[in-house]
Amino acid sequence: MSASLPRVSASVAMPKGSLQQVFDNLRAAGYTLVGPTVRDSAIVLDEIDGLDDLPQGWTDEQQPAHYRLKKAPDNQYFSYGVGPHSWKQFLHPSRLRLFSVEKNNGSWTIRPSQEPPPRYAFIGVRACDVAAIGIQDRVLIGSEFRDPHYAARREQVFVLAVNCSHSGATCFCASMKTGPKVTGGFDLALTELPDIFLVEIGSEAGAEVLGDVPWEAATAFDLGRASRVIQRAERQDGRHMLTDDLPDVLYENLESPQWDEVATRCLSCANCTLVCPTCFCTTVEDVSNLRATSAERIRVADSCFNRDFSHVHGGNSRPTIRSRYRQWLTHKLASWIDQFGTSGCVGCGRCITWCPVGIEITEEVNAIRAKGGK
Amino acid sequence: MSTAFLTSEVRKPIDPMLPHLATIQDVKPTAVGISMFSLVFADPEERANYRFQAGQFNMLYLPGAGEVAISLSSDPGQPEVLGHTIRDAGSVTRAIGRLKAGDVIGVRGPYGSAWPLNKTRGSNLVIVAGGIGLAPLRPVILSILRQRSAYGQVVLLYGARTPADLLYTDEFDQWRQGGIDVQVTVDLGEESWRGLVGVVPQLFYRIRIDHKKTAVMACGPEIMMRFVIYEALARRIPKDRIYISMERNMKCAVGFCGHCQFGPTFICKQGPVLNFAAIEPFFGKEDF
Numbered sequence: 146m147s148a149s150l151p152r153v154s155a156s157v158a159m160p161k162g163s164l165q166q167v168f169d170n171l172r173a174a175g176y177t178l179v180g181p182t183v184r185d186s187a188i189v190l191d192e193i194d195g196l197d198d199l200p201q202g203w204t205d206e207q208q209p210a211h212y213r214l215k216k217a218p219d220n221q222y223f224s225y226g227v228g229p230h231s232w233k234q235f236l237h238p239s240r241l242r243l244f245s246v247e248k249n250n251g252s253w254t255i256r257p258s259q260e261p262p263p264r265y266a267f268i269g270v271r272a273c274d275v276a277a278i279g280i281q282d283r284v285l286i287g288s289e290f291r292d293p294h295y296a297a298r299r300e301q302v303f304v305l306a307v308n309c310s311h312s313g314a315t316c317f318c319a320s321m322k323t324g325p326k327v328t329g330g331f332d333l334a335l336t337e338l339p340d341i342f343l344v345e346i347g348s349e350a351g352a353e354v355l356g357d358v359p360w361e362a363a364t365a366f367d368l369g370r371a372s373r374v375i376q377r378a379e380r381q382d383g384r385h386m387l388t389d390d391l392p393d394v395l396y397e398n399l400e401s402p403q404w405d406e407v408a409t410r411c412l413s414c415a416n417c418t419l420v421c422p423t424c425f426c427t428t429v430e431d432v433s434n435l436r437a438t439s440a441e442r443i444r445v446a447d448s449c450f451n452r453d454f455s456h457v458h459g460g461n462s463r464p465t466i467r468s469r470y471r472q473w474l475t476h477k478l479a480s481w482i483d484q485f486g487t488s489g490c491v492g493c494g495r496c497i498t499w500c501p502v503g504i505e506i507t508e509e510v511n512a513i514r515a516k517g518g519k
Numbered sequence: 520m521s522t523a524f525l526t527s528e529v530r531k532p533i534d535p536m537l538p539h540l541a542t543i544q545d546v547k548p549t550a551v552g553i554s555m556f557s558l559v560f561a562d563p564e565e566r567a568n569y570r571f572q573a574g575q576f577n578m579l580y581l582p583g584a585g586e587v588a589i590s591l592s593s594d595p596g597q598p599e600v601l602g603h604t605i606r607d608a609g610s611v612t613r614a615i616g617r618l619k620a621g622d623v624i625g626v627r628g629p630y631g632s633a634w635p636l637n638k639t640r641g642s643n644l645v646i647v648a649g650g651i652g653l654a655p656l657r658p659v660i661l662s663i664l665r666q667r668s669a670y671g672q673v674v675l676l677y678g679a680r681t682p683a684d685l686l687y688t689d690e691f692d693q694w695r696q697g698g699i700d701v702q703v704t705v706d707l708g709e710e711s712w713r714g715l716v717g718v719v720p721q722l723f724y725r726i727r728i729d730h731k732k733t734a735v736m737a738c739g740p741e742i743m744m745r746f747v748i749y750e751a752l753a754r755r756i757p758k759d760r761i762y763i764s765m766e767r768n769m770k771c772a773v774g775f776c777g778h779c780q781f782g783p784t785f786i787c788k789q790g791p792v793l794n795f796a797a798i799e800p801f802f803g804k805e806d807f
Contacts, residue, residue, distance in 0.1 A: 243536050246582040253582065253623055257534055290773035293534050396782075399804050426777030428770050433583025440582035442536070447776070454778060457768050458608035459740075468806035476780060483783030 151352050157360040158341045158367050161222070165196045166358045167305070167333070171266040174354065176303055179235055180268030181225070186214055188228040190235075193268065200225055207313040207383075207494065209503030223337050226313035227271055227493050231422035232278060235265055236298050237285065239446035243294075243429070246440045262297035270306045270331070272324030273316075273493040277422030278304075279330055283485045284425050303350060306331035310374045314383030315494030317507060321386060323491045325378040336371040343371045384494060384507045387514070391488075392479035394510075398517040399471065407509055408467035410502050415448035417496035417504075418473065423489050424448070449473050474509060535773045538580045538625030539565050541601070543618055549604055551683045553651060554616065555592065558601045558626060570598050572633030573658035574764060574792040578772050579603065580625030584614040588769040590655035590791070591629065595662060601626070604654035604686065630772040632792045634659050635762060639734040642760075643671040645726070647747045649719050649739025650679045653686045655764050655791070656738055664697040672733075674726050678704040678719035682712050702726065720746035723754070730754040736792075738764040745803050748795055761795040781807070 151157050159167075168178055180193040183200045193199070204217035204224045217224040247254045270278075282299065285292040309318075309325035318324030327334045332351035336343040343363055346352050418424040428447035433440035447454060449472050455463040463469050481489030490506070497505045541558040549555045560566040576590040587609070593602025607616045618624065636659065644663070648656050656675075663673055675694065679685045682705050691701050702722045704715040715722075719739065733756050737747045744763045751761050765786055770776035772787045779786035782801040784793065801807055 243534065248582060251621075251623060253540055253625075255537060255540075255625075257537060285775060288774060290535050290775070292775055396800060399801070399807065425775070428776065428778070429586065431583050431585045437583050442586075444536075447770075447778070449777065455768050457766055458606075458612075462767060463806050465806055471807075472780070475782075480780070480783040484785070 151346050151355050151360060153346050153349060153352055156343055156345045156363040156368065157355070158363045159344050159355075159358060159360045161337075161340070161342055162196070163358050163360075164222070164335075164342060167354055168193075168195055168268070170354045170356070170358070171303060171305075176264050176266035178266050178268055179232075181223075181228070183214065187212060188214070188225050190228070190230040190232065196222070199223075199269075204311065205313065207315045207498045209315065209497050209505055210500055211503070212498050219339065221310070221337050221339070223269055223307045223335070224311055226309070226311065226316060227274065227495060229420050229495065229499055231420065231493075231495070232267055232270060232274055233281060233422055233425070235263070235267070236278065236302070237281060237292075237295055237425060241294055241444045243442040243444050245442075248438045258294075262294070262301065264301045265298065266303040266305060268305050270304050270327075271309055271493075272306070272327040273318045273321075273491040274422055275304065275306055275327050275330045276321075276323035276491045277493070280423045280485070280487055280489060280491065281425060283487060284423075287485070303354070304331045304333075304347075306334040306347075308334060308336045308371070308375050309378040310337055312378045312381035312383065313494060313498075315497040315505075316382045317384040317386050317492040317494060319379050319382045319492070320384075320388060321488065321490055321492030325382075326375045336374060338367070338370055338374065341367065343367055382492075384492075384497065384505065386490070386492060386507045386510060388488070391510070392482055394514055394517065395475045395479040398513050399475070401513050401516050403509065403512045403516050404467045404471045406512070407470050407504060408465065410504055411466050411470050412502060413450045413452075413466045413469055414501060415450040416499050416501060417506075418448040418450060419446070420495040420499045421477075422491065422493060422495070423477075426454070428454075449476070474506065477506070478510065535627070536771060538578070538586075538627045541624050541626045543620050543622045543624060544600060545620055546618070550679075550686050553604060553606045553686065555602050555604045556615070556618070556624075557593070558603065558624060559599065560626070561623070566599055569601075569629075571595055571601075571629035573636060573662055574634040574655055575629035575631050576655070576772070576791065577601065577603065577626050577628030578630070578769075579611075579615060580627070581611065581614050581618075582625075585611045586625075586770070587611040587615070588630075588772060588787070590764075592654040592657045593661075594665075595658050596665060602657075604651065604657075606651050628772070630787055632788075632790055634736050634764075634792050635734070636662055639760075640669050641671065641732075643728050643733040644673045645676065645723075645728065645733055645735045645751070645756075646674065647676045647719060647722075647735060647737040647739070648678075649743040650684060651686065652737075652739035652743075652764070653677055656736060657687060659736060660694055660699060663699065664694065667698045672700070672728050673698065674700040674702065674728065676702050676719055676722035676726070678706065678717075678722070680706045682709060682714075700726070718746070719743050720750045723747075723750040730756050734760040734762070736762045736764075741765070741803075748802075757796075758799060759794055759796040762792055763795060764791045765793060766791065
């Protein structure tokens with residue numbers, strides 16, 4: 146079997162059962178494993194122990210406002226598409242204590258959160274979600290100010306990615322150029338074949354974890370099979386986003402009648418921002434005891450669809466659903482590019498699947514183009 | 520570790536959300552429901568190192584109440600005492616309004632962009648303010664008074680709803696003596712008011728100025744600033760010589776919370792002082 150240690154950027158073939166050994170090695174190295182598992186009739190992300198927790202034999206059916214688990218025709222581990230969860234809930238938690246304050250004798254003692262950051266190994270990260278992590282990196286640690294909470298988690302993460310073998314009906318990673326193949330930002334990347342995992346090694350940490358796991362050099366046959374699996378997934382992408390001239394088209398159509406039309410359907414429920422792997426907005430809650438001698442500041446996830454989001458004294462700058470949907474879509478696809486040099490959309494399709502009324506971001510862009518004459 | 524996307528070296532994890540403690544030195548009533556709070560940092564090092572520019576703001580914090588973005592309204596030449604002019608407008612400002620000299624308050628900053636006091640040296644300045652919008656412009660006036668000869672004609676066009684809402688009225692004489700033409704109007708007069716009645720943009724009609732060499736700095740309600748821009752453009756003041764200070768909901772002031780976005784602009788980072796030419800495509804769009 147393994148004659149020498151695998152090299153970074155090499156691809157090796159590994160028996161499927163050996164993934165358990167990779168998990169054990171990660172745990173021995175101090176990582177908490179987080180990966181896909183079936184719960185509440187969906188594939189969610191949670192702490193996992195081993196192969197048994199993975200959604201083996203399960204796949205999903207996704208359509209606008211529609212998600213159903215179903216038995217996969219094969220018995221593979223990763224035959225499903227991304228579910229309602231994304232990795233931001235571990236890197237950018239939806240609820241985080243920033244600090245606590247004690248008041249005594251007119252003075253204050255401020256105590257920052259001292260909990261050591263968790264050391265996560267992410268299992269089964271898809272290409273769209275690897276791209277999403279890269280986008281949140283730019284937002285939260287890529288400029289003059291750095292979010293130390295995100296940084297502490299992010300710097301320790303081990304990414305075990307998986308190339309998609311199936312794409313869902315709401316996927317459009319190919320048009321956003323984020324997938325279905327993982328091209329960077331991983332420690333190990335798997336492609337699942339019926340008999341083996343093809344493992345691409347992305348980092349020294351990845352090579353190390355693979356150390357004593359039985360592997361063989363990948364044959365041209367294996368590489369060919371893997372690349373056909375990924376090509377099939379790319380062809381299966383159920384949605385397409387026409388990104389040509391996109392920031393300009395949206396900026397030129399800020400008064401498009403389509404914003405009024407979508408506002409008649411949008412519930413402003415914020416589901417899309419919850420499931421979006423790049424949406425990063427937060428607010429802060431202040432809690433204190435009744436005597437106001439001790440207090441905490443807690444950062445919680447927020448959404449531009451919430452009414453209070455844009456409230457200032459004297460009013461709300463986005464009081465209508467029309468204005469809030471316009472903010473979300475133009476930020477995601479246009480101003481995000483001005484702000485961070487990348488689109489805020491990775492084409493994962495979650496906002497389409499989990500929108501309770503099935504609004505499709507791809508179709509809204511098409512409608513704006515049509516009404517704006519582009 | 521997969522560090523493919525980590526763009527810079529690992530730095531000390533200093534949380535930009537942590538406030539510094541400051542003591543309230545003085546509370547001075549400034550208009551109806553509005554007071555100027557003068558703050559001094561408790562930490563001598565912070566006090567010695569803190570610098571700010573006219574137009575920037577701080578986040579002020581009270582435990583259990585929350586945080587609020589308030590512009591600095593004192594002289595940038597005296598950064599050891601930080602003046603904030605605060606109106607009782609929401610739950611946090613109401614809690615701050617109950618504080619007295621000697622009380623503690625949390626401060627972090629300064630944040631945001633500044634008025635272009637260097638870029639506009641040598642030109643005429645039309646400073647336009649509505650209501651409490653004069654607060655972030657007071658540091659401009661105090662800076663100009665210290666180097667008055669560096670600028671051409673300087674005019675302040677100021678208005679508020681009623682005479683009781685006018686800020687810093689006890690300083691106007693001093694500003695006039697310092698060489699600033701102070702023009703004041705109110706929307707609604709009262710019996711004792713002997714000044715002008717009308718909206719702020721109309722004050723443009725009372726000034727004679729060489730508009731070709733003029734820059735405008737304006738802060739007030741957005742509807743006022745729209746008409747200020749209209750009057751300025753009508754006088755052929757170039758778009759890129761018009762600066763406005765904008766306001767949006769803010770939770771973090773460092774670009775993380777997302778609340779203050781105005782198109783591509785984070786008001787907390789690229790703003791609050793913005794060049795009109797840069798934001799024109801978005802300014803005045805309904806509910807934007």
